Amino acid sequence: MDVLYGLHPVEEALRSGLRRLDHVAVAREREARRDPKLERILELCREKRVRVVTEPREQLTRHTKTDLHQGVVAFVQERKFLALEDLLEAPAGPSGHRFFLALDGVEDPHNLGALLRSADGSGVDGVILTERRSAPISAVVAKTSAGASEHVRIAKVTNLTRTLEVLKKSNVWVVGLDERGTPDYSDFDFRQDVCLVLGAEGAGLHDLVKKTCDYLLRIPMAGSVSSLNVSVAGAVVMYEALRQRRPGSAAQPVAAESKAKKPRKGLGS
Template identity: 45%
Template sequence: MSSAKILFGFHAVTVRLKTAPQSIVDIHVDASRRDQRMRQFLARAEEAGVRLIDSDDDRLQRLCGTHRHQGVVARVQPLPMARSLDDVLDGLEVAPLLLVLDGVTDPHNLGACLRVADGAGAHAVIAPKDHAVGVNATVAKVASGAAETVPYFMVTNLARTLAELKERNIWVIGTAGEASRSVFDADLKVPVALVLGAEGTGLRQLTRKTCDELVSIPMRGVVESLNVSVASGICLYEALRQRR
């Protein structure tokens, strides 16, 4: 089934079993693993009426491209997501909260950012097509189900997209270590897009110039920057705190 995608790991596959079992083509499981966690998982899958296939480690690795599959690999049909960023924004009845990632190319970082975005209730994650990673099986595993719930849009021109958000009266806030104003002093109750760059390199120059303002995350130790998923969590949860 060429249109099927791969999910692997207990958490990512269990989330799909809970939310959309009818979209699962089949689940390949390690025939040699029958510990309590696997038995509970198999019982859930059988209850959902999903086709189970016993496999060995080599076949599981070939399916998902990694040995870190925990003995569970599912072939699934993609779930329908919002077709466009405009669809998401037009459908909101609350102030938009968006996460923009500029230059995040590591799938583990993206997966962790999606997980944080889901937890904080962000409405979408946006990234440029030419400086980002797409949602692959590794991203889905790290995201622990959030890759299924958080709309992720890869745009051709990030600066233009940010300009279009500003036309919608969404305040675009970039993060930069040298910014004098702290993220904790910014007003995040308004419609806002939080823009974060990759660890070390930060925001690209054009992205930085397109932002309405720059804020920093206070750093009290010797390290100069945080992992982008940690920084995303700090910023998004500060927005959530302000909006409570």
């Protein structure tokens, strides 16, 4: 049984319906105040027929091992992850093109939570995590993502390099983010099936993963620091992809020219 805490994570777990909730515990002190945010959660519990219990705030702190639970804790079924095939077989979103996010060793739960929140907000069709060298989808991740982790479709894979090769054989462009890459992220045409690959905090992409990418994109930096935090960098690129995929978005002539000159390395190979 997993534990989720905080108003947003518990509410989104109830809304998503992806996991069965055993019960929700509410701090007696908070329950007595009856604020609107708590009322929404209690109403959802009634709709979903989820049992609600009241406990002292100190007991909730013992359950969660933190005092940041905001007086609400949900006890939920352990999350079951998807396979890569589940992501590939699902229909594309409104743009008609699939957009995936693959994480190569993001181990900080706050970065992972922030990336999942951006992935949900930008319409990513699925997130790919590795079994090893990846932060688990924990209560901290759920809290940082404001509950978005309960909505994002997540697949776990053993070997990221082999996974990227499978994507390429499925006609998905694999693009990594690297400070020494080219072209700039805004010059790439995201109006096609794409998987964006982000590397670990500090270390970036592993060499073999980097070699597997069809393109390495960069975010131009105007200041003294050479790169952004991985969750910020990921958000920048994901929202550029969302902007391009909106109906009526302007063409990307630079990306079209660069793609025409570059062989479709890896696609179908």
